[in-house]
Amino acid sequence: MTNEQKTWGTMHIILWIAQVILAAVLIWAGVMKLFQPADKLVEMWPWTADNSGLVILTGILDLSAAVGLVFPALFRIRPRLTVFAAYGVVALMMAAGVFHILRGEASQIGINICFGIIAVFIAWGRSKKEPIMTRAK
Template sequence: MTVEQKTSKAMNISLWILQTLLAVTFIWAGFMKIFQPIDLPFPWIRDNANLALITGGLDLLAGIGITLPALLRIKPQLTIYAAYGTMVLMVAASIFHISRGEAKDIGFNIFIIVLAAFIAWGRQKKAPLTAKD
C-alpha cells in the first residue's frame, strides 16, 4: 500500500466520520424543531413557528443528503450538493441570529460551515465516490 493510498483511505474514513456526525446533528435538530413543544429547545421558535417547521424539514433533508447518496452509492454527487446546501443553510441561520442580536450564538453555525466545506472539498477532490453500476 502506497502513501497515497493510505492518505486516501484515511481521508475517506475521516469524511465518513464527519458525514455521520453532521447527519446525526441535523436529523436530531430537524426532529427537535418539528416535534418538540413550541417553548423547547430553541427560544426563537415561539415567535417563528412556521420558520421552525421549514428549517426543521431542511435540517432533515441535510442530514439525509449528507450521507444517504454516498452510502447507497446512488448519485453520490448529491452528497456534495447537500454539503453546499448545508453551508447555505448555516449562513442563513447566522444572518437570522445576527438580526435578532444573537451574534454570540453563531459559532456553532460557523463550525458546521467549515465541516460541510471540508466534506464538499473532500468528496470532490480527495476521496470521491463513484456510483454503483
C-alpha cells in the same frame, strides 16, 4: 495501491465520520424542531417563539440535508448529491448566522460556523479529494 485500498484511506474514513456526525446533529435538530412541544423548544431556542413557520421549514431542511449527506454516498447512487447536500448545509448555516446576527444573537452563531466548516470540508473532500463513485451497473 489498488483502487479498493485507496477507497478506505484515512481521508475517506475522516470524511465518513464528518458526514455521519453532521447528519446525526441535523437529524437531532430536525426532530426537535418538528416534534418537540413549542414551549419546550422555546426554552432551548428562544427564536422559535416568534417563527413557527421557520421552525418547520428549517426542521424539514435539516432532515433533508442529513439524508443527503449520507444516503447517496452510502448506496453509491448519485453520490454527487452528497456534495450538493453539503453545499446546502453551508447555505443553511450562513442563513442561520445572518438570522441570529439580525436578532442581536451574534454570540450564538459559533455552532453555525462550526457546522458550516464541517460541511465545506465534506463538499471539498467528496468533490475533490475522495469522491465516491457511482455503483457499477
